[in-house]
Amino acid sequence: MTTQHALPLIGQVPAITRVPAHLISLCRCSGDAVLLAIRVGKKSQRQVANDIGMEPAQLSRIISGNAHMPADIALSFASAVKNWGWHQWVAHSCGMDLVPRTESTEERMFRLETENAELRLRAVA
Template structure:
């Protein structure tokens, strides 16, 4: 699986729903798949994908939990996973980071610590 981008945590933290996080992930994604491609990636019919995105009160639909990797791959980022992690007070850290990614993450952590002090 190719490397996936992270979305700025400040953008993800402003999302109050999965649908908003999905919209941000689509807008910020380096890949721009259409709805049919995303439905195919998630393995659902286009009408089900529409319900996942719009979450109608009378007929909501949900992303199959085993299809999140394919959704992230289609978008080119992990924004929806970041949102899920943020809902339980966590944040994502890649298992393997390039030297630049590591330095950027550490710099962001230092800046957050300074701002909190």
């Protein structure tokens, strides 16, 4: 019989965390923020590049400022480094902060009305 203790790959996956704001404010460019996120994640550049399906040379160009981080791999990057550092820098550079999205009152009312209408249709049928 195999237990979870015998399979070390099965376990709790660490959540994606925020990087302290004072560290984000020290980043001068996107490449600095990418490097900060990698360092906070305690991984090598090569490991992160492999995790997100990017050539290590391309990640090096992003960090040095000769290329930009593609937005379509942003979530993969955050998952690889286990933090929102680069995303926080993007928001910070626009004078904003990265916060979890919440449902507005209008959105909630619309969702509930739609669900209610669907349930009424099912009850009639």
